[in-house]
Amino acid sequence: MDTLLSAQERDFARQMRQFYRTEIPESLRFKVATGQELSKDDMVTSQRILNRHGCAVPHWPEEWGGQDWTAVQRHIWLEEMQLACVPQPLPFNTSMVGPVIAAFGSQSLKERFLPDTANLDIWWSQGFSEPNAGSDLASLKTSAVRDGETYIVNGQKTWTTLGQYGDWIFTLVRTDPSVKKQAGISFLLIDMKSSGVTVRPIQLIDGGHEVNEVFFDNVVVPVGNRVGEENKGWTYAKFLLGNERTGIARIGMSKVNLARAKAYAAVTKTARGTLLDDPLFSARLTKLEAELTALEMTQLRILSTQAAGADAPDPRSSVLKLKGSQLQEDISELLVDVLGPQGLDFVADRVQAEGFSDLPLGAVDALPAYFNTRKVTIYGGSSEVQRGIISKALLGL
Amino acid sequence: MDLELSDIQQELGSSLAKYLRSEYDQSVREAILGSEEGISREQWKSFAEMGLLGLAVPESYGGAGMTFAEVAVVMEAFGRALVLEPYLATAVLGANAVVAAGTEEQKQAILPGVCEGSVFLAFAGYEAGQRYSLDSPATTATTATASQGLATDGTTASAGDASVTLHGEKCSVLGGDVADQFIVTAVEDGELGLFLVDASARGVSRIAHRQADGLGTASVLFEDAPAQRLDSAPAAEVVAEVLDTANAAIMAEAVGAMETSLKMTADYLRTREQFGAPIGTNQALQHRAADMYASLEDARSMALFARLAVTAESEGAEKDRHRDVVAAKIVVDGTARHISQESIQMHGGIGMTMEYPIGHYAKRLTVISRTFDDADSLTAELAQLGGLIEPHAADLN
Numbered sequence: 051m052d053t054l055l056s057a058q059e060r061d062f063a064r065q066m067r068q069f070y071r072t073e074i075p076e077s078l079r080f081k082v083a084t085g086q087e088l089s090k091d092d093m094v095t096s097q098r099i100l101n102r103h104g105c106a107v108p109h110w111p112e113e114w115g116g117q118d119w120t121a122v123q124r125h126i127w128l129e130e131m132q133l134a135c136v137p138q139p140l141p142f143n144t145s146m147v148g149p150v151i152a153a154f155g156s157q158s159l160k161e162r163f164l165p166d167t168a169n170l171d172i173w174w175s176q177g178f179s180e181p182n183a184g185s186d187l188a189s190l191k192t193s194a195v196r197d198g199e200t201y202i203v204n205g206q207k208t209w210t211t212l213g214q215y216g217d218w219i220f221t222l223v224r225t226d227p228s229v230k231k232q233a234g235i236s237f238l239l240i241d242m243k244s245s246g247v248t249v250r251p252i253q254l255i256d257g258g259h260e261v262n263e264v265f266f267d268n269v270v271v272p273v274g275n276r277v278g279e280e281n282k283g284w285t286y287a288k289f290l291l292g293n294e295r296t297g298i299a300r301i302g303m304s305k306v307n308l309a310r311a312k313a314y315a316a317v318t319k320t321a322r323g324t325l326l327d328d329p330l331f332s333a334r335l336t337k338l339e340a341e342l343t344a345l346e347m348t349q350l351r352i353l354s355t356q357a358a359g360a361d362a363p364d365p366r367s368s369v370l371k372l373k374g375s376q377l378q379e380d381i382s383e384l385l386v387d388v389l390g391p392q393g394l395d396f397v398a399d400r401v402q403a404e405g406f407s408d409l410p411l412g413a414v415d416a417l418p419a420y421f422n423t424r425k426v427t428i429y430g431g432s433s434e435v436q437r438g439i440i441s442k443a444l445l446g447l
Numbered sequence: 448m449d450l451e452l453s454d455i456q457q458e459l460g461s462s463l464a465k466y467l468r469s470e471y472d473q474s475v476r477e478a479i480l481g482s483e484e485g486i487s488r489e490q491w492k493s494f495a496e497m498g499l500l501g502l503a504v505p506e507s508y509g510g511a512g513m514t515f516a517e518v519a520v521v522m523e524a525f526g527r528a529l530v531l532e533p534y535l536a537t538a539v540l541g542a543n544a545v546v547a548a549g550t551e552e553q554k555q556a557i558l559p560g561v562c563e564g565s566v567f568l569a570f571a572g573y574e575a576g577q578r579y580s581l582d583s584p585a586t587t588a589t590t591a592t593a594s595q596g597l598a599t600d601g602t603t604a605s606a607g608d609a610s611v612t613l614h615g616e617k618c619s620v621l622g623g624d625v626a627d628q629f630i631v632t633a634v635e636d637g638e639l640g641l642f643l644v645d646a647s648a649r650g651v652s653r654i655a656h657r658q659a660d661g662l663g664t665a666s667v668l669f670e671d672a673p674a675q676r677l678d679s680a681p682a683a684e685v686v687a688e689v690l691d692t693a694n695a696a697i698m699a700e701a702v703g704a705m706e707t708s709l710k711m712t713a714d715y716l717r718t719r720e721q722f723g724a725p726i727g728t729n730q731a732l733q734h735r736a737a738d739m740y741a742s743l744e745d746a747r748s749m750a751l752f753a754r755l756a757v758t759a760e761s762e763g764a765e766k767d768r769h770r771d772v773v774a775a776k777i778v779v780d781g782t783a784r785h786i787s788q789e790s791i792q793m794h795g796g797i798g799m800t801m802e803y804p805i806g807h808y809a810k811r812l813t814v815i816s817r818t819f820d821d822a823d824s825l826t827a828e829l830a831q832l833g834g835l836i837e838p839h840a841a842d843l844n
């Protein structure tokens with residue numbers, strides 16, 4: 051290959067670009083483009099349109115709504131979606147639990163859950179982390195004790211993203227406390243309306259309510275809600291986390307945010323011209339553009355070998371996570387710096403009041419986004435965990 | 448050379464620290480943060496009783512007649528406790544401007560109230576779209592001739608100096624949400640001037656905002672608002688001096704906040720266990736904590752450098768003063784970013800919550816590193832000032 055994308059791939063990209071811009075309501079894409087918070091309805095609306103056109107879960111098996119696409123096509127699908135500022139399919143549904151059920155679930159679980167999961171008729175939450183099981187996830191303590199054809203679940207999950215909307219939660223639970231910690235874990239699907247499930251909000255420093263604690267108090271769960279074999283949950287979790295890591299570089303999104311910072315800087319006056327002309331600011335911005343391009347090329351290099359047949363998760367995806375998350379944080383910091391003193395307040399609206407001038411573009415979301423973006427180097431395997439993987443799996447240290 | 452604090456300064460620092468530990472702990476602060484005004488007027492009274500509000504105000508106006516060094520001691524202690532009350536706005540920016548530019552009569556009218564805690568001041572300099580520039584505000588001052596004054600409003604002519612009116616909009620006015628008096632920059636006949644405006648005067652309206660760190664600010668509109676001149680010294684010089692002093696003050700505060708952040712992070716590394724051991728047993732984190740320590744030392748040194756610059760009394764000290772403060776703030780801005788980001792990262796998810804204190808420190812530091820200026824604009828300014836070291840080629844010795 052000596053061109054980056056083949057003629058067919060470029061064609062595919064054009065189709066995707068057009069599809070996103072014609073089918074997804076402008077109002078939704080505008081919200082994403084300007085960093086506004088999406089409501090539950092916004093996310094459901096977007097995912098259902100995508101699903102209707104076969105674009106919510108292309109990476110799933112074809113019989114459950116997937117597409118026979120190459121790794122490069124899947125990359126284009128996601129990249130173009132981000133560039134078009136389309137609200138993305140709920141990752142808990144489409145990248146996490148869906149592929150696990152499709153790969154390891156019983157036929158009845160697949161039939162019961164996969165169509166509704168693809169269409170966001172069911173909203174899934176991820177119940178992995180616990181207060182004392184973060185990076186060391188395998189030390190989780192939430193227990194599921196077998197009682198005939200049911201499990202009785204007790205314990206606590208935390209950091210449950212958007213758990214306030216959750217219909218179902220996929221969990222890792224301890225089904226055998228007597229063996230090595232990884233060997234006693236099962237993957238259990240729990241209806242969040244079951245009695246004994248309590249969801250409590252956690253306030254974050256960005257001013258929002260994104261995560262929750264979820265408590266389980268003698269919750270009765272049918273054994274049939276277990277995915278795969280008992281005590282094999284860790285294997286499924288590793289499969290899931292491997293999938294999570296590849297999409298996590300968010301290069302398209304970073305391009306959009308960098309473009310935004312650049313556009314705002316171009317209309318921000320300084321003593322010597324615009325902020326975009328400022329040598330120090332422009333040096334920072336330009337360096338980020340070059341680094342983002344390097345990351346994109348790394349991603350394409352990894353993809354091109356995957357397209358040639360390799361299907362197992364590539365340990366180099368840890369590089370994508372490590373670099374991609376750092377870039378997201380750097381870009382969020384740059385956007386705050388564009389705003390200067392007017393970016394330091396938490397405000398709900400750019401429009402202040404009659405007689406007062408409007409706040410600058412980005413004044414509502416830049417600083418909350420900066421604080422929120424701290425999460426990307428913490429979750430999905432923290433940067434420290436990724437460095438551990440790179441040094442062990444790739445360097446043999 | 449004696450760089451240590453004097454006995455009196457140490458005593459001030461330790462008695463204030465003791466007070467804040469018992470009367471301004473996390474739960475007290477949380478209640479203040481959640482209150483309507485976001486500050487505690489009772490705390491403010493206590494600060495007044497302790498003599499903190501007029502530390503650097505001459506005794507003849509109700510102050511303690513001390514120097515900026517004592518103010519820096521207070522700011523550092525306030526940084527450790529994340530005090531929310533507008534000390535910087537009132538006792539530093541506001542009081543210093545009145546001391547420097549007020550007439551005898553104005554000082555007598557305002558400063559005793561500041562010292563006893565009955566008056567809040569705020570410096571209104573920044574304007575929308577002008578970032579950190581204070582040199583040429585769009586706000587204008589107009590002096591009406593007596594007949595014009597009478598023609599439009601019969602009351603203005605009789606009210607002493609009230610024939611000066613201000614017109615314009617200010618933004619990011621620190622402490623402007625509660626201020627009783629504004630100290631406002633405006634241009635009259637092409638020259639920068641400083642003016643005093645009563646917050647309750649006609650033609651003054653404000654919108655209160657809260658910064659991300661909980662401190663109050665405001666956008667303030669002056670529509671032909673009656674004002675008094677503060678002109679017993681040239682406005683540009685007063686503004687420069689007041690800002691340099693405020694910058695030195697905020698650096699002391701930053702040092703307090705960084706010191707506490709590092710202490711909390713080190714405690715967390717010692718106590719948080721993952722993979723069966725405290726996370727601080729990982730050398731990767733030990734080294735990063737050591738880097739934070741080194742940053743804190745840099746910050747401490749430069750806060751001292753700035754303090755010495757603003758307290759220097761030698762001939763021609765103003766020129767070096769500004770340059771040194773700029774150099775100091777470049778370093779403090781960078782270390783504040785470094786320490787706040789790393790503290791959150793090493794705490795993992797809990798570092799992003801409102802419930803746990805570390806995130807509050809990170810918020811304050813994030814705001815401080817963009818208050819009055821940011822590292823990029825300062826670096827450009829220092830370069831323009833010729834830097835700190837004279838060019839000198841070794842081979843010319």
Ligand SMILES: Cc1cc2nc3c(=O)[nH]c(=O)nc-3n(C[C@H](O)[C@H](O)[C@H](O)COP(=O)(O)OP(=O)(O)OC[C@H]3O[C@@H](n4cnc5c(N)ncnc54)[C@H](O)[C@@H]3O)c2cc1C
Pocket residue numbers: 175176177178179181183184185186208209210211212260261425428429430431432433434435438719721722726729731732792793794795796797799
């Ligand atoms: C906003 C947000 C949303 C989240 N959403 C979800 C969700 O929906 N569902 C879910 O299950 N979880 C979720 N998580 C949890 C996330 O996966 C965990 O936060 C993550 O695993 C880190 O765990 P921890 O927060 O307990 O930090 P810890 O594991 O306690 O780590 C603290 C610090 O120590 C470092 N560290 C730990 N071990 C080592 C080591 N061996 N070597 C070097 N450094 C180390 C970490 O990298 C980190 O810097 C979310 C987290 C956040 C912040």
